[in-house]
Amino acid sequence: VGQNDIIVTIDNGAPADQKIEQLRHLLEDALGRGKVYLHVNPRVEGVVLPESLMHRERVPLVVAWRAPDIELDLGETVIAATLRFSGKPFRCVIPWAALLAIISDQPSQAETSPRL
Numbered sequence: 001v002g003q004n005d006i007i008v009t010i011d012n013g014a015p016a017d018q019k020i021e022q023l024r025h026l027l028e029d030a031l032g033r034g035k036v037y038l039h040v041n042p043r044v045e046g047v048v049l050p051e052s053l054m055h056r057e058r059v060p061l062v063v064a065w066r067a068p069d070i071e072l073d074l075g076e077t078v079i080a081a082t083l084r085f086s087g088k089p090f091r092c093v094i095p096w097a098a099l100l101a102i103i104s105d106q107p108s109q110a111e112t113s114p115r116l
Contacts, residue, residue: 031064031072048094
């Protein structure tokens with residue numbers, strides 16, 4: 001993580017609906033600028049990742065609107081994306097509650113490191 005990266009850590013004390021809307025806004029903004037790293041807790045109910053990743057404490061995933069064949073969807077309760085693992089596509093499902101951090105490698109000039 002470079003010094004210009006935006007890191008958003010997730011505070012689980014916020015109301016769920018409010019937190020999801022704030023996360024969606026931050027993620028859409030970051031995606032509009034380029035590649036984003038999502039750090040996911042694979043142990044949260046509803047997470048769908050390749051079995052080899054499910055035992056980890058934290059799984060970093062790279063997403064971008066412009067990635068070929070990603071089919072990225074920021075839904076009301078989950079983020080879904082087709083990502084490649086060892087060259088093979090896999091449809092990942094990440095409930096918003098499973099997000100541990102959002103890291104953008106292209107921060108906006110006015111951005112700080114908000115805590116949600």
